[in-house]
Amino acid sequence: MNYVTKAVCVKCGAEHKPTPDLTTCEKCGGILDIRYDYDGIRRALDPLAMKDRTDYSMWRYREFLPIGNCASCGTSVHHSYVPDADRHRLRVGWSPLYKTQRLASELGLKTLYIKDDGINPTASLKDRASAMAIVKAKEAGAKVIACSSTGNAASSLAGNAAAAGMETYIFVPERAPKGKVAQLLVFGAHVISVKGSYEDTFRLSAEAIEEYGWYNRNAAINPYLMEGKKTVAFEIAEQLGWRMPDYVAVSVGDGCTISGVWKGFKDLFETGFIDRLPRLISVQAEGCCPINRAIAEGKGWTPMEENTIADSIAVGVPRNPDKALNAIRESNGVVINVSDDEILSAMRLLGRSYGIFAEPAGATGTAGVKKAVETGLIEHDATVVSLVTGSGLKDVANAMKAAGEPLLIEPDMDLLREKIKA
Amino acid sequence: MNYVTKAVCVKCGAEHKPTPDLTTCEKCGGILDIRYDYDGIRRALDPLAMKDRTDYSMWRYREFLPIGNCASCGTSVHHSYVPDADRHRLRVGWSPLYKTQRLASELGLKTLYIKDDGINPTASLKDRASAMAIVKAKEAGAKVIACSSTGNAASSLAGNAAAAGMETYIFVPERAPKGKVAQLLVFGAHVISVKGSYEDTFRLSAEAIEEYGWYNRNAAINPYLMEGKKTVAFEIAEQLGWRMPDYVAVSVGDGCTISGVWKGFKDLFETGFIDRLPRLISVQAEGCCPINRAIAEGKGWTPMEENTIADSIAVGVPRNPDKALNAIRESNGVVINVSDDEILSAMRLLGRSYGIFAEPAGATGTAGVKKAVETGLIEHDATVVSLVTGSGLKDVANAMKAAGEPLLIEPDMDLLREKIKA
Numbered sequence: 001m002n003y004v005t006k007a008v009c010v011k012c013g014a015e016h017k018p019t020p021d022l023t024t025c026e027k028c029g030g031i032l033d034i035r036y037d038y039d040g041i042r043r044a045l046d047p048l049a050m051k052d053r054t055d056y057s058m059w060r061y062r063e064f065l066p067i068g069n070c071a072s073c074g075t076s077v078h079h080s081y082v083p084d085a086d087r088h089r090l091r092v093g094w095s096p097l098y099k100t101q102r103l104a105s106e107l108g109l110k111t112l113y114i115k116d117d118g119i120n121p122t123a124s125l126k127d128r129a130s131a132m133a134i135v136k137a138k139e140a141g142a143k144v145i146a147c148s149s150t151g152n153a154a155s156s157l158a159g160n161a162a163a164a165g166m167e168t169y170i171f172v173p174e175r176a177p178k179g180k181v182a183q184l185l186v187f188g189a190h191v192i193s194v195k196g197s198y199e200d201t202f203r204l205s206a207e208a209i210e211e212y213g214w215y216n217r218n219a220a221i222n223p224y225l226m227e228g229k230k231t232v233a234f235e236i237a238e239q240l241g242w243r244m245p246d247y248v249a250v251s252v253g254d255g256c257t258i259s260g261v262w263k264g265f266k267d268l269f270e271t272g273f274i275d276r277l278p279r280l281i282s283v284q285a286e287g288c289c290p291i292n293r294a295i296a297e298g299k300g301w302t303p304m305e306e307n308t309i310a311d312s313i314a315v316g317v318p319r320n321p322d323k324a325l326n327a328i329r330e331s332n333g334v335v336i337n338v339s340d341d342e343i344l345s346a347m348r349l350l351g352r353s354y355g356i357f358a359e360p361a362g363a364t365g366t367a368g369v370k371k372a373v374e375t376g377l378i379e380h381d382a383t384v385v386s387l388v389t390g391s392g393l394k395d396v397a398n399a400m401k402a403a404g405e406p407l408l409i410e411p412d413m414d415l416l417r418e419k420i421k422a
Numbered sequence: 423m424n425y426v427t428k429a430v431c432v433k434c435g436a437e438h439k440p441t442p443d444l445t446t447c448e449k450c451g452g453i454l455d456i457r458y459d460y461d462g463i464r465r466a467l468d469p470l471a472m473k474d475r476t477d478y479s480m481w482r483y484r485e486f487l488p489i490g491n492c493a494s495c496g497t498s499v500h501h502s503y504v505p506d507a508d509r510h511r512l513r514v515g516w517s518p519l520y521k522t523q524r525l526a527s528e529l530g531l532k533t534l535y536i537k538d539d540g541i542n543p544t545a546s547l548k549d550r551a552s553a554m555a556i557v558k559a560k561e562a563g564a565k566v567i568a569c570s571s572t573g574n575a576a577s578s579l580a581g582n583a584a585a586a587g588m589e590t591y592i593f594v595p596e597r598a599p600k601g602k603v604a605q606l607l608v609f610g611a612h613v614i615s616v617k618g619s620y621e622d623t624f625r626l627s628a629e630a631i632e633e634y635g636w637y638n639r640n641a642a643i644n645p646y647l648m649e650g651k652k653t654v655a656f657e658i659a660e661q662l663g664w665r666m667p668d669y670v671a672v673s674v675g676d677g678c679t680i681s682g683v684w685k686g687f688k689d690l691f692e693t694g695f696i697d698r699l700p701r702l703i704s705v706q707a708e709g710c711c712p713i714n715r716a717i718a719e720g721k722g723w724t725p726m727e728e729n730t731i732a733d734s735i736a737v738g739v740p741r742n743p744d745k746a747l748n749a750i751r752e753s754n755g756v757v758i759n760v761s762d763d764e765i766l767s768a769m770r771l772l773g774r775s776y777g778i779f780a781e782p783a784g785a786t787g788t789a790g791v792k793k794a795v796e797t798g799l800i801e802h803d804a805t806v807v808s809l810v811t812g813s814g815l816k817d818v819a820n821a822m823k824a825a826g827e828p829l830l831i832e833p834d835m836d837l838l839r840e841k842i843k844a
Contacts, residue, residue: 188774
């Protein structure tokens, strides 16, 4: 059973049939939002029933997702496409939620949970969106899927597509970090390195997608990707026994992830799985915070430069500002900006207090929590969940900036003894 | 209930009391093997009972492990130490087992499963050993734990110790790759970079461990670490519904991992969980294969140079040859050596056919399976499990060697059209 009813434009309200190849609003170009029959979901599922599910992946919440029923785990009515095989390729989701007592103390906070999404197959939260993209692309009958990106979206798409036997075309600007390009090539993507700016790259990809009819995986264009991302909120809720934390901290770039998190919590609230909603903490880098600035100043967003080491959220012109601004405002959210030094410090904190190795954008949420407690924006006795969105192994250069230096000595026990004493 | 009965030296047979701070045999210096009351385990547990367990981590097999009962999930008799909290820090184990149809076809094999242990918290199988080391170190009352290594053992120890609030001293030779040193430092380890060879480094660490009484985490010295590693075999068996594959392929360096895998299968056989044992495929690099050479020539092992890109298995003087040689022989195993080119090719194969990004040593097992099929060493209709021991994000430099080059072009649709046609 697929409970999707329609797709609604967040700008003009126009309604669209939820075909698998949806992009943006046909009328105004606005971003679409996927809507469900929540009464139907409520009748089909409750928190108690979740206990019996043995599928520990993002697909365990299938009633809340724009997919047909799984042939292996339920009745198969009212659906034309059974994406069972495609959705169970790489194991995406059900990342651990750690209760971090020592880190909470260091931050002066009563209770802090870290949700480590760096543990996903290609080491970032973006796997949730890409796995969904593959299922919808197959449903649409596409053979090829494409996007333009240099980061986690690209590598997650390449990896999940490889697992499903789909071809990918991925457009990157020539300056893309070699490590990420290597990851793409290992996954067998056609990587097109464009001699030009990111804008040039994006334009060329758009022309090619149009001309060749490739399936479009761009989080702010394809509305289904957010439906994948929202599963991280479902997991947080279930892992906490459906008791909501006071705050959920998310690092924000183009705005798709924080919007997805909010959508997930709202879905659960709508169906009675949870009885209250958390407040969002939107954390951006000081050097690139157009969304937080818009909230703080109470007006529309305007572009900014991209001055931060946290490359995954260095987005001066966010692609999904409408949904993100709406999510922060609707949740009565908190916005906070952090410096690169504060991000590096949060990387050390996560590593030293709990063995979690986050990339800069992955540690940004935690940097924001620290600062929000220090500045009194959130209360010491609050319960907070902070989302780590990607692994530090993706960006070893910045990890080294965070990490400091080892003790360098001659192989001599007397010397070592002195150093250890000191 | 802890079912450990004793520790037995694999060289001289001397029996030792299973104290938590065991190292090597007091009589002859041989490596110890932990023994269990298998009748007791059989009475306490069967495959059917496993279905009700919701702990999806390496600790779900607690009866087979040298640990006390978990306070939260069973009766607590005959134990003095409840390591519940320590063992549930980072979520280690229950890595995915993927059935890879396309890869199997490419290799000319009927059925091939890939067990991706790169998905562990610090991105390698070594987390299983380090998580166990932390529990035993705490049980021994140690405050500090130490090892000398430059690779996955070091980073997994540092990460798991950080999560448990333990101090670590990790000795690395000055030449250690900066990325891995950064990982150690992010996890807050005291990293001692020694101006000298690996031998100098090891000696200094041994002196310091002796002098300061630190807990010793060296896989070939501390017999409990293999007990952590064997959980990967338990998972393979359970994920296959307790039906054994014909072969299990493992890349081999110092010999601890393949010995651990074998120990796991033997534990299951001994207790009736499985009714036959698989044959091991021991895969080494051509440039460094002392264990496979000993098997092939039917005599004892002798040291070799360390000429391979697969740094994690570049071990010319294996630390655990006795257990490894025994495991391969006892399983009627197959040995095969692969070139660096074959390893790079296997990295591409895993990435392109299933979105799995392995480090060189992680792809070595699969390189061996490919070659073993090609050379007729194993049958086309065999069922094979190949173990991926670590993530490719750990070694981006070699990934780039495997990956090839992207298509570099001007941002021009006419040019792109031509290139795609070609």
